[in-house]
Amino acid sequence: MTGSQGWSDLFEPIYAAAPWPMLMLGEDGTVLGASDESGNGSNPGASAADAPLRERARHYLALLRGDVPWLTPQQAESERAQPSGELICERLHLRRTAWGACLTIIARPDPRQAQAADLQTARLASLGFMVAGVCHEVTNPLTSLHSIVQILRAEKQPSPALLDKGLANIAVNVKRILDISRRLVQFSRVGDEPRLRFAIDDAIEEAAHVLRQQGRLQDIELQHQPDLAATLSGNIGQVREIFLNLFVNAAEAMAGRGRLNVVTRSAGAWIEVRVSDSGPGVAAGLASRIFEPFFTTRAAQLGTGLGLAICTEIALEHGGRIELCSSAPGGASFCVTLPRGAA
Numbered sequence: 200m201t202g203s204q205g206w207s208d209l210f211e212p213i214y215a216a217a218p219w220p221m222l223m224l225g226e227d228g229t230v231l232g233a234s235d236e237s238g239n240g241s242n243p244g245a246s247a248a249d250a251p252l253r254e255r256a257r258h259y260l261a262l263l264r265g266d267v268p269w270l271t272p273q274q275a276e277s278e279r280a281q282p283s284g285e286l287i288c289e290r291l292h293l294r295r296t297a298w299g300a301c302l303t304i305i306a307r308p309d310p311r312q313a314q315a316a317d318l319q320t321a322r323l324a325s326l327g328f329m330v331a332g333v334c335h336e337v338t339n340p341l342t343s344l345h346s347i348v349q350i351l352r353a354e355k356q357p358s359p360a361l362l363d364k365g366l367a368n369i370a371v372n373v374k375r376i377l378d379i380s381r382r383l384v385q386f387s388r389v390g391d392e393p394r395l396r397f398a399i400d401d402a403i404e405e406a407a408h409v410l411r412q413q414g415r416l417q418d419i420e421l422q423h424q425p426d427l428a429a430t431l432s433g434n435i436g437q438v439r440e441i442f443l444n445l446f447v448n449a450a451e452a453m454a455g456r457g458r459l460n461v462v463t464r465s466a467g468a469w470i471e472v473r474v475s476d477s478g479p480g481v482a483a484g485l486a487s488r489i490f491e492p493f494f495t496t497r498a499a500q501l502g503t504g505l506g507l508a509i510c511t512e513i514a515l516e517h518g519g520r521i522e523l524c525s526s527a528p529g530g531a532s533f534c535v536t537l538p539r540g541a542a
């Protein structure tokens with residue numbers, strides 16, 4: 200067959216059936232046809248901003264391997280940056296045909312998104328680790344609910360006082376279960392924020408801002424000593440969550456009144472943030488338990504015991520850790536250590 204008209208007649212039905220963009224190559228590596236030139240308007244997987252396939256052919260052909268690359272069946276990976284900065288990642292599949300070869304171009308996720316997917320997997324693994332605790336934790340309020348309902352049903356005409364007490368108890372237990380489930384749902388979502396480089400002090404300031412707006416730092420003197428060199432790669436929303444939890448815990452320990460000191464320091468490959476409060480500190484016997492999921496010393500309706508467990512998971516996912524670094528009677532001090540720069 201000769202002439203581009205002839206080739207396009209042959210390729211047209213193939214293009215119409217194929218769900219992906221295709222380049223048809225001749226025995227000598229010339230481009231015989233491209234699916235986005237198809238007369239039937241079929242142009243699957245094409246982005247409006249993208250250059251025509253024929254113009255991208257040189258880029259794709261340069262990625263192929265072999266003595267006669269355009270005729271060697273293979274798979275190759277392509278990454279192209281658009282002028283807008285958008286990264287287009289594609290997988291190329293080359294197969295021999297009667298006229299030479301067919302190169303299929305299949306879009307694949309941006310590695311930055313793939314990283315988000317990896318994060319999601321890591322988060323699911325963390326959740327799995329917490330699930331056993333959840334079952335245990337939810338059993339107590341459910342058992343209480345069950346017995347209150349039994350008691351109320353056993354009374355033919357419960358007194359208003361008993362009814363009031365029963366309903367109040369039901370409300371407390373339902374709230375506890377709701378708190379647990381909300382926190383876990385929140386934790387299970389990594390969000391689609393990509394892992395970006397950011398200053399840890401921005402995450403700290405954002406957390407403080409959220410709490411100021413909620414009026415939770417009203418009587419707390421917050422001092423923050425930033426370090427401009429303390430940048431890291433990761434998910435700023437998640438790292439902010441660490442400081443939200445630490446600040447809320449400190450505020451609660453100080454009963455809403457006292458001093459909160461936050462010092463950021465970068466040293467070599469690590470960033471260390473020390474969060475110290477002027478509360479009562481953590482009792483010596485409890486220090487090893489406070490990071491356990493569901494461990495709380497607060498009244499049932501106030502604490503889920505998930506705050507520090509969630510902080511630990513987020514720190515681990517970012518390649519770091521969180522510790523209680525001192526707990527003198529003058530207050531508790533938590534240290535967040537995260538790798539500087541790298542994810």
Ligand SMILES: Nc1ncnc2c1ncn2[C@@H]1O[C@H](COP(=O)(O)OP(=O)(O)O)[C@@H](O)[C@H]1O
Nearest residue numbers: 448449452480489495496502503504506507531
């Ligand atoms: N800054 C602090 N000062 C004293 N105790 C703390 C502090 N932060 C955490 N704790 C202790 O650790 C426990 C677990 O904290 P956390 O995991 O955030 O759960 P919760 O706040 O729901 O109790 C708290 O109940 C408290 O006993």
Ligand SMILES: [Mg+2]
Nearest residue numbers: 444448506507
């Ligand atoms: Mg907490």
